[in-house]
Amino acid sequence: MADLPRSAAGRRSPWLIASIVSIATFMEVLDTTIANVALRHMAGGVGASQDESTWILTTYLVTNAIVLPVSGYLATALGRKRFYMGCVALFTLASLGCALAPSLGLLLVCRAIQGIGGGGLAPVEQSILADTFPPEKRAQAFALYGLTVVTAPAIGPALGGWITDNYSWHWIFLINLPVGALSLVLVSVFVQEPPAVQEDRRRFLAEGSGIDWVGFGLSAMALGSLQIVLDRAVIDDGFWSPLVSWLTVLCIAGFVLLIPWERRQARPAVDVRLFGYRSFLAACLIMFLVAFTLFSTTQLLPQLTQELMGYDATTAGLTLAIGGIGTIFVMPFAGKLTTLVQPRWVILAALLWSGGALLHATRIDLTMSFWHVSMLRVVQVVALPFLFVPITTAAYIGLPPDKTNDASALINLMRNLGASVGISVMNAVVVHGAQVHQNRLIESARDTNPLWTEHLRQTEQALRGAGLGAWEASQAALAQLAAQVQAQAQVLSYMDAFWLLGVAVLVLWPLVFLMRDVPKGAGSGGHG
Template sequence: MTVSDAPIAPLAASFVLAPVVALAAFMEVLDLSIANVALQNIAGELGASADEATWILTSYLATNAIVLPMSGWLATVLGRKRYYVGCILGFGASSLLCGLAPSLAILVLSRALQGLIGGGLQPVSQAILADSFPPARRGMAFAFYGMAVVVAPAIGPTLGGWITDNFDWRWVFLINVPVSIALSLLIGQLIKDPPHLIAERLRLSASGVRIDYVGFALLALGFGFLQIVLDRGQQQDWFASHFILAAALLSAFGLISFVVWELRSEYPIVDLRLLANRNFALSNALMFMLGFVLLGSTAALPQFTQRLLGYTAMEAGMVISPGGLALILVMPLVGRMTGRIDARLMIAFGLAVAAWSLYHMSRFDFSVDYWSIADARVVQAVGLGFLFIPITTLAYVGLPPEKSNSASALINVSRNIGGSIGISFLTTMLQRHVQAHQTALVAHVTPENPTYRALAAGLQEHFMEAGSSGQSALHQAQATIADTVAKQALTLSFLDNFLLLAVIFASLIPFVFLMRPESGAQS
């Protein structure tokens, strides 16, 4: 008897099934960020510009975003086990193509294929765990999954930098090949489609599988162009660019039309009607904000250390690594607490702790040391550890088992899109705030300001003592002050972003209690 044949997964088997399934999701989520730090090396070897190299990331994100919401439908129609194993093997094969790519064009196409095939790994992994474990033991199962999808983006840049520095950028992709082969063999032995999914697939086969071509086209149009807008908007000054404006309009048209079409369709590829369940709708909103803050802060903190404190890419990655370790330690504890403590209280506690840590980050200055930053990240990680599992657990309460594939697809879409929007939004706010702060600071840097005169005179004297002429020393003093102003403006902008994230998380706490508690949740 396989693990999923049993109505309740045996305790011993849970320590095999959950980690293996989580590892498949980990592999796919890791590739969202592992290639980021290797772009310069890739561009140099393949003769591409830095801007062209970013399509290596955009192509993966765009196709991943397209297939993610429809993965539940694909798993139902094709058979979940068949689709899942196919995704794992296909991901490995496309990773091999990426690692062997002789040109940028082939690498971009291979990355698009990798994102398209791998898009089903996250939601199907979560659906397997939801079906294989009873509600009382889902917490521990989701702990493994949570560690995978939350820790992977945090360690991706560090791992990618280490591989690139010590081996070759191609191994960033080739490392997936042996892992995918091993996982496919293990998954083939561990899981089996549950009876309700087999019955649903037979029913669809008997009545004739109807492919919603219109829904698929609108989904591809909406999510594909949305990801391009989010990924490249800031580089091209958002709507000042005709390309970004056109992409945004096409995305809006596709997504709005998709929602209308799917709600009217008899055989939708994405079951949006699940959002009529209050708990599920609120869980998706909270998961969206979790992705927004998690990935937004994960991208911002290394930038802060590199641009202002002079850290290397590896050192910047090491700043957030202790947070990943904290998540690994906290999530099993939260998994054991789930079902014993009101999940809403756990979510509220997690939001409060994470908000406090982000507020603490907003008090950083030039003198902040490594451990102060790492400690703040650890506290944030502890708070985040109290969010993922309770939110996911409450999302499934009240939903029929046959909807687990569709539910997993939607909740993973919410987290991923939230992360993409968070990174894009914070990047834009950083640039806008830098301009505003610099304008405000420059207004005080005038000869009429006695503080400025004293500072300029002191610096000029310092440079003259070092051997510069009077005029040259004056220019050096002015350049030093201008550099300090620019650095201060950038610092204030980063701190603004950390404070904004803290306020967002704190403001979500009252909405948590609109959810029904686990024991009383209904559709």
Template structure:
């Protein structure tokens, strides 16, 4: 072994690795929080900026489009600019763009600033993960990823709660302004504490792969637009969505083909030669899809069906965040005595049963039951994110960490968008199916229907109502009960589909390597 290589192997960060993990996670937490905190504020943004709710959702779409593209190419940008320099640029500009979003005076301004915010925010998650990979030796990465999990798992959970509270108590502009002090603190400490290791400093610039960059931008950008706007545009009945789907297919398939033959590709797909990394990407994709779907549809159920305020709808998710924080250290210890693939399989099994339990939902469900359902679901994430991340990078060559981190984060976010879109579209579709079925019984010739109408008429008369309008009011009440029942049935269907996805992934967990070098006895399994 050469002296240079030995020096590289002996390299250690100047500051405590745990402090470095905390400060880089702070930056990633801020960015991931912004993917969900805006959701509950969209109606307020629309009203404030004199636009429709449909138009206001472009503030979310623009962010996701830019974010998804940059996530994939962040490894190349880190090589081009230097990882630490690129990370600092991303944090500083994300903070500036947050301020610009907060002072936007029109929807067009907000969309442009959100696009910029997504562009700079896209580099934060992969850089956070690659810095942690280089800062900690393989045997300690599992514990370090426990810190990273706070950003990835907790931020989407508390985002709706925090967004709802801020919107109710102040104004939607503060959901952007709160990033400013966090961004300033993170920029300062990262500039002082984080350093590029020798192998990062000596990495050769890959140049600019214009073809790969263009295909990735077209493919992922069009895909994100299709998934985010598909439900509002009636999916493939819309010419716009069909064009986006075509561009997504051409862009993504073209990018894969080009990156496989290019001499200096913008993203090195050789990372997928590592079986554990490939399996980890698939599993983190499934986890992201279910995580984001649940984080969106449960507050949606609370607000649209149960008439909760944004704050109370968000609070349903909060106990789940606490459960994850408490369980992650226990899972870390479990990984030292149980094969990691078994821990992951256990996590997906718990998640499957949690969503099966959620199919017992009823129209008069109370807050405690809803919060418990979501806590049960969230607790499974503690058994998934850290073990999956540990397995994915354990056998990946060090020089591929940057590209691996970028693609790993891309899988989680892209499948998260897919999960949200499929869940919301299925709620609409299944509502139509259940309404069609139930409406055939809402006729004067169906005795239980007549009995229910008569019961409401009797109650109305007892409250002092009289006249011919009593019957019409009673029928209206019955119709509202039916609409609520239809919605509840649709949500239970989606919960069942999530359970099926979770259980389907379980067998694939056992395809991961049984023994992985570099971990303590027991944890290497």
């Protein structure tokens, strides 16, 4: 297309390209959420302890976080299509290695390689979409792409639960092989490397500025350390752990050194100067917030239903899958609405809805039916398409055309960081909150409390009526009430988590006013 010199479609339909490049990200996001559900099964299969098994997730997240911010740099240096196909191939082959791994060590190596391949997929795909569609049509393109990012985390737990309950954990990796192969064939045949993008690479190599090894190193140190801290903080007793403490120091030092270094580089590995564009900065911050709430609740809800309501992995996953189906239906409307209304107004309305939905979720109790739990999830996630699509659309407003690779890398980094920070912080809130609430409830469980003594007496009488002796009934009644106190404390801690998430969303909505309007009838040449 003459007016889109950076388009990857060539003479073909851009919608065909959008569909093709969405395949690999769906595979990668789906695989991540499936792995979360199958963690215990994988640990048993390779003889790992429960504590060691968490490294199966951590190694992937660490290498994924390291590659994400530099993927734009690598795509420019190696060629966008070549880099993308390399990432798909690496992820697919590593999936086979994970499925065949006979030991924990080899599984961790393959998971790390998977993370390297997965880290480069989403940024390049979004860069391709931003270059292949003019600004006024990007919202609908990102709506199609958004189906992969928003629905895969919802479908993953249900599919993972079903696979692990009925087959073997190996299949959560083996199912990637045909999907990866299909993606490689379709990308090779249909996705073009336009002359303008080839010229970017020639100019990059001709400048001979060399690889920004210092930027790579500082980014890897900061983000790798941060990811390990987030994953191990609750498990290893927070800053009492020497590992967590030292990695926190490395993380802070990495970020403090990285930002001024990259600002001085002609070709930075991580182009932090993009945060100087206010729409891009606002989009990144809101994307962080959206991922924070989406992924933390994606973990909290099945955790609640499995631990306190007795759901198996498949049933717990289905509560999320129903919400995912809801997002599939509303995603096209989000794309259409974003073409008619300025993105920031769509985002504002969706943030207010999301905040209210999270506050509504504080009404949880252990007597809820499956459908009640599922509807709570539907109300939470129905606004997600009206966040993801306009956020991604607004992120590229005002950016230079040759910065789409770097911009896509950074906004996906913010999404991943939001997910990691959200899961870590909300897990800490639940664990700490349960302890606080249990202590308070125990304080009220005294002989001087008439409600407590009456409840205890009635429980003892019921147990004696069931045939227990006086002493056995007394002990069983105390144990039963202690279990009820513990369960109630845990429920209250989940209510705290949903309340904090809702308040955070409602407090931070003014960020939308940093965003610029999408120019009407803008051409592709200036990205707005």
